[in-house]
């Protein structure tokens with residue numbers, strides 16, 4: 039996979055199923071699935087478009103809040 043190292047930043051697409059927009063951020067797939075995002079199977083990193091990154095942040099924040107409320 040690392041055979042082609044182009045100096046230009048290759049545009050990654052959002053790894054969320056049925057999205058396909060240009061990705062802006064990448065996070066670990068674990069973090070993404072914890073946030074409830076439907077990541078394509080076999081992906082090593084979860085690349086998120088602007089919208090899904092926002093959703094990820096929102097959800098992970100909410101989870102934390104719910105978690106602390108639950109205890």
Ligand SMILES: [Zn+2]
Pocket residue numbers: 052053054057058059086087088089090
């Ligand atoms: Zn997306």
